[in-house]
Amino acid sequence: MAVQWYPGHMKKASDEIREALKRVDVVIEIIDARIPISSSNPMLKELKGSKPCVRVLNKKDLADPEVTARWILAMEKEVNVRAVAIEALKKKEVDKVKSIAISLAPDELKRGVRALVVGIPNVGKSTFINTLAGRKVAKTGDEPAVTKQQQHVRIEGGRKGFDISDTPGVLWPNLADRKGGIRLGATGAVRDTALDYLEVAPQAAVDLLTHYRDLVVERYKLKGESEEGMDILAEIGKKRGCLRKGGIVDLHKAAEIVCREIKAGDLGRISLDWPEDYEIESNTDSD
Numbered sequence: 001m002a003v004q005w006y007p008g009h010m011k012k013a014s015d016e017i018r019e020a021l022k023r024v025d026v027v028i029e030i031i032d033a034r035i036p037i038s039s040s041n042p043m044l045k046e047l048k049g050s051k052p053c054v055r056v057l058n059k060k061d062l063a064d065p066e067v068t069a070r071w072i073l074a075m076e077k078e079v080n081v082r083a084v085a086i087e088a089l090k091k092k093e094v095d096k097v098k099s100i101a102i103s104l105a106p107d108e109l110k111r112g113v114r115a116l117v118v119g120i121p122n123v124g125k126s127t128f129i130n131t132l133a134g135r136k137v138a139k140t141g142d143e144p145a146v147t148k149q150q151q152h153v154r155i156e157g158g159r160k161g162f163d164i165s166d167t168p169g170v171l172w173p174n175l176a177d178r179k180g181g182i183r184l185g186a187t188g189a190v191r192d193t194a195l196d197y198l199e200v201a202p203q204a205a206v207d208l209l210t211h212y213r214d215l216v217v218e219r220y221k222l223k224g225e226s227e228e229g230m231d232i233l234a235e236i237g238k239k240r241g242c243l244r245k246g247g248i249v250d251l252h253k254a255a256e257i258v259c260r261e262i263k264a265g266d267l268g269r270i271s272l273d274w275p276e277d278y279e280i281e282s283n284t285d286s287d
Contacts, residue, residue, distance in 0.1 A: 018047060020116050020165050025105040027053040028097060028164070030119035030128055033063035033085055034187055035273045036071045038180040039123055052080040052104035056097055058124040060085035067271035074275045080104065088127040091134070098132060098155065098162060112161025122189045129153060129166055179203065183272045188263040201255035202229025204262060205236070207272055215268050219261075233258065 021027070027048050032039040036057055055075050060068055068085050075083040082100050086093035105113040119125040130136050137153050155162040184190050185200040206229045208216045217224045220236045230251070237243070237254030244250050261267060 017044075017116070017118060017167055020167065021048060021051060024114040024116040024165060025052070025109065026101045026113065026115045027051055028056060028101055028115050028117045029053060030056045030058050030088075030117065030123045030125045032123045032187055032189070033057035033060045033068050033071075034271050035180075035183045036075070037273045037278055038183040039120055039187075039189060041118065041120055044118060050080060052101075053082075054097055054101050054104065055081060055083040056128065057083065057085040058088050058128065061087050062265040062269060064269050064271040067274060070275045071273075086128075088124040088131055091131055094128060094131045097128075102162065112163055115162070115164045117164050117166050120184075120189055125166070129164065132164070179207075183207075186259055186262045186272065197252055197255035197259055201258040202233050204272070205229050205232040205258055208262075208267065208270065211274070212267070212270050215270065219267050 027044070029040065029044060036055075040055075057063070057068055057071060063085075072083040072085065075081055082104060084093075084097060084100060086097065088094060101115050102113050117125060117129060133153055133155055137151070151166045153164050153166065155164060181190075182200050182203045186204040205216070206227065209224075209227065209232060213224060216222065221239050222232070222235055226232055226235065233251055233254050234249045236258060237249035237251060240254065240257055242250040242253040242257070262270075
């Protein structure tokens, strides 16, 4: 699935990130704990170079905790990268991110630490910033791409101070990884108007049935006999009463139900990206 959704402000944000990285000491990347790879901006690694980075797996309450733990171990194989799972509304967990970021900054800094917060739409970046600041400084909402302009926030406390720069969520213009696009769509990182539910839901259903068969079978009262996405969707549609005249299943309505319930966490704590499915680069020092 190629996600065709790239508002003009996102191109501007990419340029802003390039400039902002020159002025900061550490990067804080917010990603969705359910889809750590799919929700990570592929441009960031190239842009940040050797700059220290804290990878924040937000929405950990929606993700499979065992899978999240494996992701953290995998990510921390990279030099100058720390990873931590949080819920962005919990102050203690957000403050832990701040402490990690400060610890990664160069020791010789006499001024306060400067951090850049980045993330694709709808991963909870603005909620994270508001919790960190202890006040509402960033606009939040259920729809992706709420943040439109870069802003700078001074965080109180700390011997040397802590400054963060916020940027609009950046989503690439054409996501070539089909499964990544589907997982972004299923978890709500892409606007509904840019989604083809009949492409997203069947593949998402197959992924869920592969890793969380008991949860899916119980949630939708399935017989669990079919492994084909459209067949699974048709069975869900029958169980949920998504029927047209003549008893024909409304597959689009069934697909909307599946996507909506994945986004809301109605199936329980699930992950759609698994470390075993990706080649995780290890840039540890060989010295």
